[in-house]
Structure formats: C-alpha cells, structure tokens
Amino acid sequence: MTYKSDIEIARDAQKKPIQEIGDRLGIPSEHLLPYGHDKAKIGQTFINDVQDRPDGKLILVTAINPTPAGEGKTTTTVGLGDGLNRIGKKAMICIREASLGPNFGMKGGAAGGGYAQVVPMEEMNLHFTGDFHAITSAHSLLSAMIDNHIYWGNLSKIDTRRVTWRRVVDMNDRSLRQITSSLGGAANGYPREDGFDITVASEVMAILCLAKDLKDLEKRLGDMIVAYRTDKTPVFCRDIKAEGAMTVLLKDAMQPNLVQTLENNPAFVHGGPFANIAHGCNSVIATTTALKLADYVVTEAGFGADLGAEKFMDIKCRKAGLKPDAVVIVATVRAMKMNGGVAKDDLGTENVQAVKDGCLNLGRHIENMKKFGVPALVGINHFVTDTDAEVQAVIDYCASLGVEAVLNKHWAEGGAGIEETAQKVVALCDGGSANYAPLYGDDLPLAAKIETVCREIYRADGVVMDNKVLSQLKDWEEQGYGHLPVCMAKTQYSFSTDPDQRGAPTGFDIPVREVRLSAGAGFVVVVCGEIMTMPGLPRKPAAESIHLNEDGLIEGLF
Template identity: 60%
Template sequence: MPTDIEIARSTPLKTITDIAASIDIPSDVLNPYGRYIAKLDRSFIAQLMDRPRGKLILVTAISPTAAGEGKTTTVIGLGDALKRVGCKTMLALREPSLGPCFGQKGGATGGGRSQVAPMDAINLHFTGDFHAISAAHNLLAAMVDNHVYWGNELNIDTRRINWGRVVDMNDRALRDIVVGLGGPSNGYSHSSRYDITVASEIMAIFCLAKDFDDLQERLARIVVAETTDRQPVTAGDLKAVGAMAALLADAMQPNLVQTLEGTPALVHGGPFANIAHGCNSVIATETALRLADYVVTEAGFGADLGAEKFLDIKCRQTGLSPDACVVVATLRALKMHGGVAKADLAHEDIEALKRGFANLERHVKNMQSFGLPVVVALNHFVTDTEAEFAVVRDLCRDRLGVEAIFSSHWSDGGAGAEKLARQVIEAIASSAVNLKLTYSDDQPLTEKIRSVAQKIYGAADIAVEASAAATLAKLEKEGWGNLPVCIAKTQYSFSTDKNLMGAPSGHIIPIREIRLSAGAGFVVALCGDIMTMPGLPRKPAAEAISVTRDGLVDGLF
C-alpha cells in the first residue's frame, strides 16, 4: 500500500482558483501561496457575515489509543461524501503543528484517500501562521523584559511575571528556564518557561476572535504580570498590541486548500485539545458556514477534551451550535480499551469489544447530554470482521439509540463514506438542537471545573492543590469568575492516568495549577502531570524525514 504522501502526490490537484470558484469565491479575493493554497481577503469575509449559516457537523472521537482512530481522516471522507451525494460542502480544520510532525503523533492532513492537500506544505510551515503567532507571543515577552530593564515605570513585580515564550516544537528542555543571565547588560535574571505554540494564549485568541477588531481587543486584555501591589499588567499597558496585531494581520486571513477529491477546505489555527481549547478559528468556521450548506469541522482528541471545549468555550463565546455530532471509533481501538494488546488487535475478540464499548458509550452519552444528535462512524480496517461490527452496531442501537456506520473512506475516499453522509443528513433533518452547556456562566470557577470532571469525565470529585485554590479565589475576587474553564489533562483517559483506559468512574481529578487567559476569555486548569511543552519520544518521526535530490520531502507519513 502506498504511503499517504505517495497517494497525495499521485493525485492531480485543481488550481486554487478553480476550488474557489466551486464554492462561489471570486478569484480577486484570493491571496495565493503558489497554485494550490490561498488566503481569503478579510474584506470579502466581512461581506459574507450577513448571509445565513449552513449546517455545522462536529466530528469528534473516542479516547485516542495507539491503535488509531482517524478523526481528521473521517472529517475529510465525510466532507467528500457529502459533496458526492449533492451537498454544497466545505471543511473547517485545524493547521498541523511542527511538534507532532517531528515527534510521535504525525501530521494533521488525514490519510489514505481522505486527505487535504498539498499535504507536505500544509504539515510543514504552510502559510506561516504559526510562526506569526510565535513571533507575536515572543514580542510581548521581550517587551515585558525590556520595560523592566528601562526603569520599570509600571512597577512590575519580577517575581510575578507569568508570560513566558513559545516555540512550535517539542522540546522538554525548555519547560523551566532561567533568562537574563550574564549580568546587567542582559537584563535581570528570573525564572520562566517555554510552551509549545499551540498552547499559547495568542493561539487561543487567534482562533476565538470574531474579526480583526476583536483580535486587538483581546490582545489588549492579556495579563502578563502583576505589579508589586498585586494589580494586573496587560499587553495594552505595555503598548504592545499594535505591533502584535501587525505580525498577525496576514495570518488572520483563513487558508483555502482542497481535499484529494476537490472539496474546498479552510485550514486555520490549531490549538491542541489536551492543553488548550482544540478548535480551528472562529473566522474559518463562520466563513465556511456562509459559503456552504454543510460544513464539517473537528475538535481535537477525544470528545471529553476537544468537543467539550468546542461546545463549552467556542459555542458559548460565538453563538455557534452544531447541528449534529459524529463520534469516530475503530473496532481495533475499542478492543484496546477492552484490554487487548496492540499486537493482538488483528484477532477477532467479541468480549473485548463489549468491554471497550464503555469508552464509546460515555463519549456518545456526553455528546447527547449537550442536546446533539449523534452518529457513530466506525473507521474501517482490513482486519475488522462482520461479527465485530454487528456487536458494536447493536450496542449503539440498543443502549444509545444511535446508528453506527462502517466507513471505508481511508481506502475508498468519499465513496466509502456515502452511507455515513446520508445518515448524518438524516440526523440533522430529524432533530432540532437546543444546545445545553455543562455549566452556567454564574457558577464559581471551582464548580465549573467540578462540573466537567463529574459530568464529562465520570469523576467522583476534584482535588485542588492549595496554590491553585488560592489562584481560583483571587480570580473570583478580581471579577474573572464568569469565564468558562479550559481543562488541560491527558488525552488518553477520562482520568488523569493515561494508562486507565475504558470508562473509569469514581476517580479524583487533581488540579495543580490555574492560569488566567484573559484575552482568550477562559481560565486554564492544569491537571495531574500534563505539560504545556511536550517532549520528543524515544524515536522521533524526525529521524525518518529527509529531502530527495529533486527537493521533495520524504518520510513524511
């Protein structure tokens, strides 16, 4: 079987002007990056906002395993299938981060016959959006240190600077650092940190801002430090907003690309869902909804992370509401949740499937608790058996009242997902969504965290460390208590123990640190041992990547 990149390169692409024309985007509002990528002009997007929205389909998944689930691949296959059955369709996806590309997880352009293209360009640098976000974040960090160096007019307490730096790469050595060493000419010595760019508050602001004015207002609200009398110091106080916005101006225009079957896709923004809010940009989602009758989007990792944040943060802030939800699983992954080792997944195991179904069941029930109609997509593998599929199909119908659809889009492209597309269309047509969020705005921050832990994770309670509790109390006193919460925890389990698979219940969620993201408009709760700067694995994917004599990237999936 050819690799993903071999499939992508063997598939002829349409020019980006042809892709734009297929969705009624005039060529004069495109800012091309070569023949197959373009940014959409901001003024064109503003003109679209008076149009009615199309139907929004949120694709999420079970808790990820080493067996693979294929959420992005399913988004793309479903989008191609909707187009094949006659629907005017667009995709709204996140951009890949270089960290996973060179680390362990890989890229984020789908796989097999269901990919967005050009996959190598999208996975490596793309249009430079992440670099612009990194530069804006690090400019603000430099301006904080520079302000202190030149007299500290704002009276910043150098012990309470909370704005570190970012880089779009996995690098555990940068998690805790000391800057300003070398004497007075290099500034002042203080501890700091690096996060990966996808965890930056600038990334969250970038993805939640409704337009360029909203972007600048949010940037101004970023709290970077406190004064010696414990008052907040913001990016607005430092007069950094204009320069940061200038760095982000081009990046704020969403990127238009295509699937291998020519379905238009907006790929824009990319916060992780285990350490951030896990959704593509609001601008891309809203633009797609004004251009297409059906828009397929995704939220990162399992439904307990990305989908919960999509609904409790993105929808809360924007008024968006999905018309249907697709939960992606594989029989292999369900068997792994049922206790089967990865090496034994090719063997039929009905009992393991029944045990592992608990993970899928909780994710589906969680999505139903938001008031969403749900369809289960079972991403097909060659080792799957009809008997195994029948077990999951019947369990979905009997316990959950939902349909599970076997889908072969990885090998067959959109043709392999047509049944899934028709089931989603039927679910939308037969259901009226009344979105129900996990908690209300007026609940205290601690109760919001507890609500997610108990209602979504199945936990008995939370355990808040003393320093985190003090921060929560301080934020409440300062007037931030109405914000939603963004919980950072392992993606591999409903608990904070990545090895606890299936659907654990009655566990305790430990809250070790609280961070305010005032510009993004949420409060981050870090749980267990989750890190906002990942490390590379023992054998990083970077070791297999190279460039041929012809200048083509090799070894990229």
C-alpha cells in the same frame, strides 16, 4: 496487499487551481491571496461582505479517547466532507493546522489519511502559509517587550517574580520547560525564572482562533495578563503597549487558508490550538465564514470527545454563538479491542468479547454528547483486519444506547466509502432535533465549573484543589473573571489523569495542579495531573526518519 502511503497518495492528487476551488464557493479571484497554485488566504473584505447570509448546518466530528491503534478523526472529517459533496450537497470542511513539534515527534500530521486527505499534504504539515511562525513571532515580541519594559525603569512596577508570560517555540523541547533568562550581567537585564510552552499552547494562538476580526484580535491581545505587581494587581499587554505591533504581525495569519481535498472539495485549514492543553478547535473566523459559503460545514475537535468536543461546546460555541446540528463520534474496532485489554500486537486477531468490553469507552462519549443536546451517530472507521462479527458488536452496542453506528471505508475509497453516513448526517441536521446548550452556565463559580466537567464528563468522584488554587480562582472572580468558561488541560488518553487507565474508569479523583487565567482568550486554563504545556520528543522521534531522497522529495513524513 500493498497500500500506498499517505504521502504517495497526496503526491498523485489531481489538484485544481485554487481559483477554481474559490469559485465553487463564490469567492471572486480578487478576494483570494494565493500562496502558490494550490492554497490561498481569504480577504477580510469578502468575509465582511457575506455576513448577512444565512448559516449552513454545522457538523462536529469527534472521537473516542485516542489509542496507539489509531482512530482517524481527521480522516473521517475529510471523508465526510467529500461524501456530502458526492450526494449532491454543497459542503466544505474546517480543520486545524499542524504543529511542527508533534510532526517531528510522534503524533503525525493533521491532513487526514488514505484517500480522505487535504492537499497539499506536505506543505500543510510543515510551514504551510506561515501562520504558526507569525503567532510565534507575535508571542516572542511581547516576551521581549516585557523584559525591555523592566530593563528601562519598569514603569508598570512589574514584580519580576510574578511574570506569568512564558516564551514559546513550535517544537517539542523538554529542556526549555523551565529556564533562567537574562543571565550575563547588567547589560542583559534582570535575571528571572522563565520557561517555554509549545506555540500551540500560546494564548496568542487561542485568541487568533476565537477573535472575530482584527479589531477584536487587538482588544483581546491587549487584555492578556502578562505579570503581577507586588500588590498582586495585574499588568496587561496593553500596559506594555505591545498589542498594536502584535496585531500587525498577525494581520495575514488572521485570514483563513483555503485548500482542497483529494476530490477537489473546498477546505479551510486555519489555527491549531492543542486539545489537551488548549481549546483544540480551528478558528472561529474560518468556521463562521464557511457557514456563510456552504450548506453543510464539517469541523472537528481535537483528541477524544472528553477534551476536544467538551471545549468545542463549552468554549468555542459559547464564545462564537455557534449551534451545532449533529455530532459524529469516530471509533474503530481496533481501538475498542485495545480499550478492552488487548495488546497492540494482538489487534489483528478476532476478539468480539474485547470489542464489547472496550465499547464502554465509546458509550461514555455517547452519553456525554447527549448532555449538550446535539444528536449524534457513530462512524466506525474501517480497518482491513476488522471482522464482520466485531463490527456488528459495535453496531449492536450503539443501538442499545439509541444511537446508529455506520461502517465507513473512506480511507480506502474516499467519499464513496462514507455516503451512507453522509445521508444519515443530513437527516440528523435537517431533522431539527438539535437543542444545543453548554454544560454549565456563565454564572456558576469557577471551582464549580471545574467540578461540573470533572464529574459530568470524566465521571470523577471528586476534584482535588488545594487552598492556593481555590484562593486564585476566588481572586479572579473578584476581579470580574468569574463568568469565564474553563479550559481543562489533561491527558488525552484517559477520562482520568492516568494515561494508562483506558476504557471507562471509575473511582478516581481529578487533581488540579495549577490554574492560569487567559483573560484575552476568555477562559481559565485548569492544569490537571502531570500534563505538560511543553511536550517532549519520544525515545525515537519521527524526525530521525524524515529526509530528502535523491529526487528531492520528502521521505518519512507520513
């Protein structure tokens, strides 16, 4: 059987004018800022006017650790939103925007897949409404103003050896990870070590996704630490006087983007911090606004539950006062077999025992989600090669842990293929059993917070932190930052820091390479193992296959 590609399906979509989608949510056309006919931003005045409304139910979609076999977390998020609307519920979805770097590298897009997609797919995976460009520009403005401040007398007495603010670009470019800037003589400034991260790892991105309004955004930007003096006291963005201009650049980017699914259901697509090197959730302003406009809001957290869901619970929900009502953990038979030791080329052959062996990875995620007090179910994302016996093995395993698992066919059938899960999610939400609580309290020391995540979520035997890391954490506590949550930067492919350790590994430690204070965003980034905050392109990047055909249409995107 021949299947249409995602991009072919997206091009056949019967999209409705964005004003009609807004009307379904009760958004008057005058509060929509259109970007063409099929996408728009929501005006801040309207967002302010709906804050006194009651909140809908919040559903988190997360997943097992990603494998080359594919899991379909975003596809499930979109499909579940469509499924909820099909059973008569007023529902919408909230997902992140796509980063250009991974699109041209190997990860792929962020619009779902098959018949569970958000459109316009091509624009969403490329420039969209320009939010990421605005974030890159605001970040780059601060970079320029720091070096300019040093050049014109350095009134803040910045130690040029201790400038912590790195540059960003929204592309995978390993050659920029470590550079030397300001070469070329006195006219170009003072040479110093420098480097680039990918835009989605920028603290500006994290702040935009956690700020509740423009005033909060400006304050958080001003609170960012950009460097230290020789006496090791911090220099803030507000000392450089950059936060006002940065806020101007981010004014439009702060507004959530409204688009639609293939079934013409509303979706907010806004913000996009990476889940393995940042906190991996869409913006707070999009989620909280959606909760005022719909009875059920489906959102997702990046990568596996050990990264994205943990950060959603411990960072986003804590900071925004959110209380999720249900969790859907996405798994596939193919990924279970790969976690059970089957090679990718052999995944099409039935192997029930490998499925059972691989379910240990899923089981650990189920146990972890229970620790946050939110009821969960497992959504099995169907592939045509799945056999009944393999699917039943996953269902039986989940039942042994007291969790229901449901087979979903939204990729092939859209919302109609996930109605059963939609019904069960509604029952979980309305059952009132959710009792959300973060994994650790604010008052726990920073090192203890790191150890708690590593032991409770990753199941590590211990955490390796040298004296430099421990001393840095202690200094931040003395400076008043000890109450902040921790944001773990770690490989997404394993509970450990070794990406090749699939399944549910035991008997390992988590090495902490460095820690970074994101004072504006309000968390401490903990860099573990060999994770990079600037990814590189693979040997054969997707960009090699992306081009315009004779009709001017994009080929090779997905």
